[in-house]
């Protein structure tokens with residue numbers, strides 16, 4: 001598994017989020033009580049970006065119509081078949097690194 005650097009840890013405040021792109025994937029990062037989680041940044045309903053959605057604990061509400069996902073697992077709140085992908089995260093020297101298939105850094 002190869003991890004790629006995507007952003008500084010300090011750029012995601014606790015309770016906050018941000019969008020990044022790595023390995024050809026749009027990824028939403030969420031800081032839940034100091035731990036960063038990475039999930040696919042596209043709601044299964046209409047494709048809206050989940051980064052920037054209201055985060056309540058570990059649950060993010062899609063900003064478009066409110067579908068809810070657990071950012072620690074990518075699980076949809078009601079229907080498991082509608083879950084989004086979760087990506088491994090590591091923090092190295094204050095930097096957030098994500099593992100994706102064909103991971104290559106594309107933008108920060």
Ligand code: FES
Nearest residue numbers: 043045046062065
């Ligand atoms: S696009 Fe996310 S709930 Fe509709």
